Amino acid sequence: xxxxxPPRVSQxxxxxxxxxxxxxxxxxxxxxxxxxxxxxxVVRAVERAREAxxxxxxxxxxxxxxxxxxxxxxxxxxxxxxxxxVSRENGKPASEALxxxxxxxxEYAQYYAGFAPKRLxxxxxxxxxxxxxxxxVTIEYHPHGVVGVIAPWNYPFQLAAGAVIPALxxxxxxxxxxxxxxxxxxxxxxxxxxxxxxxxxVLQVIPGxxxxxxxxxxxxxxRVHFTGSVATGRKVAAAxxxxxxxxxxxxxxxxxxxxxxxxxxxxxxxxxxxxxxxxAGQTCVAPKRIFIExxxxxxxxxxxxxxxxxxxxAAASVPGAEVGPMIRPAAxxxxxxxxxxxxxxxxxxxxxxxxPSGGEGFxxxxxxxxxxxxxxxxxxxxxxxxxxxxPVADEAEAIMLxxxxxxxxxxxxxxRDAERGxxxxxxxxxxxxxxxxxxxxxxxxxxxxxxVKASGMGRSHGELGLMECVEPRAVLTDRxxxxxxxxxxxxxxxxxxxxxxxxxxxxxxxxxxxxxVLGTMIRGLRGG
Ligand code: NAD
Numbered sequence: 001x002x003x004x005x006p007p008r009v010s011q012x013x014x015x016x017x018x019x020x021x022x023x024x025x026x027x028x029x030x031x032x033x034x035x036x037x038x039x040x041x042v043v044r045a046v047e048r049a050r051e052a053x054x055x056x057x058x059x060x061x062x063x064x065x066x067x068x069x070x071x072x073x074x075x076x077x078x079x080x081x082x083x084x085x086v087s088r089e090n091g092k093p094a095s096e097a098l099x100x101x102x103x104x105x106x107e108y109a110q111y112y113a114g115f116a117p118k119r120l121x122x123x124x125x126x127x128x129x130x131x132x133x134x135x136x137v138t139i140e141y142h143p144h145g146v147v148g149v150i151a152p153w154n155y156p157f158q159l160a161a162g163a164v165i166p167a168l169x170x171x172x173x174x175x176x177x178x179x180x181x182x183x184x185x186x187x188x189x190x191x192x193x194x195x196x197x198x199x200x201x202v203l204q205v206i207p208g209x210x211x212x213x214x215x216x217x218x219x220x221x222x223r224v225h226f227t228g229s230v231a232t233g234r235k236v237a238a239a240x241x242x243x244x245x246x247x248x249x250x251x252x253x254x255x256x257x258x259x260x261x262x263x264x265x266x267x268x269x270x271x272x273x274x275x276x277x278x279x280a281g282q283t284c285v286a287p288k289r290i291f292i293e294x295x296x297x298x299x300x301x302x303x304x305x306x307x308x309x310x311x312x313x314a315a316a317s318v319p320g321a322e323v324g325p326m327i328r329p330a331a332x333x334x335x336x337x338x339x340x341x342x343x344x345x346x347x348x349x350x351x352x353x354x355x356p357s358g359g360e361g362f363x364x365x366x367x368x369x370x371x372x373x374x375x376x377x378x379x380x381x382x383x384x385x386x387x388x389x390x391p392v393a394d395e396a397e398a399i400m401l402x403x404x405x406x407x408x409x410x411x412x413x414x415x416r417d418a419e420r421g422x423x424x425x426x427x428x429x430x431x432x433x434x435x436x437x438x439x440x441x442x443x444x445x446x447x448x449x450x451x452v453k454a455s456g457m458g459r460s461h462g463e464l465g466l467m468e469c470v471e472p473r474a475v476l477t478d479r480x481x482x483x484x485x486x487x488x489x490x491x492x493x494x495x496x497x498x499x500x501x502x503x504x505x506x507x508x509x510x511x512x513x514x515x516x517v518l519g520t521m522i523r524g525l526r527g528g
Pocket of ligand 1 (some may be wrong): 049084115150151152153154155159177178179180208210211212213214215217227228229230231232234235236246249250252253283285381409450455456490
């Protein structure tokens, strides 16, 4: 495979990034520091990735898949270490990190190690059109080249792995820029790949802040995979548009959960409590607006309030902790402002978990009622443990209100009526919908994950996520060799007769008319 031409490197590279630190969100203690990468460092990392690309891309996909299997082994062996690093810099309990980060990353590695060699094998395309009847067409899948992955802090290991794994197995080299709040989880991901035998510079991790992310987009990468907020996603999309490089954007959400009166309300309360408050409510696909059929409202609210009031809110280091601190005190302050806006507009607190004593950045899980559509909690993404309950008259109103948002990441429907579940799911504007469950679609390795509307574009995971990591190439070879193709120059009466015969043979409604022109068509094919 030839070395790819790098895309244009922007002449307006952003300012150098600032140093980044791993902090314990509960105490603010800094336990690791990384030097700032300069803009030139970022450009050089992309250059090294480009040099490493042909060697990696030329390996058979089965070899690249075998590397994923070795990575999976290494990750399994070091699973508790990874969970503890994620817990220390993100603030979630280590048991949660083991399930939602390590387990999910193991699943990605296993899925793509098995699936990629089958799906990326070149295959012959069906020959249906005039042109392809004369040609054998093979579809090949080529890597883009260097992929820039920009990741957030909320699932710092899993989300980075979910973007890096398909990119690598498809033959790309990757420069990963993790969030400035969680650099060590990504550094550990890089270490595990090195342990698995990934050649130097095929995956590089560059801890840095937003400026480093902006520099990466501009540094000559062939594609960008971005996960983060809508505001940053818009900037990344604009920069990629100016450079004409493809990007996929996994952005924020304000997912609706719809609970019908026939649902198992106690189970729904347990599922939605975990969905909303795990990871301290900082989950893109968390249910952030809960709509309940009016006649079940009080019963569901009572179950949900009980669940919330019994949550253990504490630093991840405290045994039994379920909900930790938010990533930074500033994030809790932002959520406080959304909460205050709702209270000022007449919302009431239905239930609140007990706050821990001491520690910074805690926002006790809180349930609001009496909310109105204008309130910020209904219009904006609430990225923390705060949720409104909203009564709805019926199915139609539930669907209308669920779709009344600029976001469209995922959603859930809770009912014992499977037919109703599917019917409502098909009318929700969302990238995925779970019936009687929440959140998990984002972590299922074989499902396409992504959003509609402002929640993003493109898909990660599953077959569609893999196909975003490649450029399909159609290669044509001859089935029939003629001295001249019938559509080449020599326009005139003969050309017109042949062209008309082709059109008639392939598209005339009458079979008799089609058969009559076959002789003219075959003469045309022979170049006569
Ligand atoms: P963010 O947008 O602040 O940062 C995301 C990443 O972008 C970070 O690495 C950051 O350093 C980098 N960045 C910042 N400015 C940049 C720029 N100008 N150019 C390039 N990179 C830049 O988001 P966050 O606070 O880290 O993450 C939380 C958000 O991410 C929430 O909105 C959440 O819903 C969303 N999210 C979405 C998904 C999904 O799959 N759809 C998954 C997780 C998180």
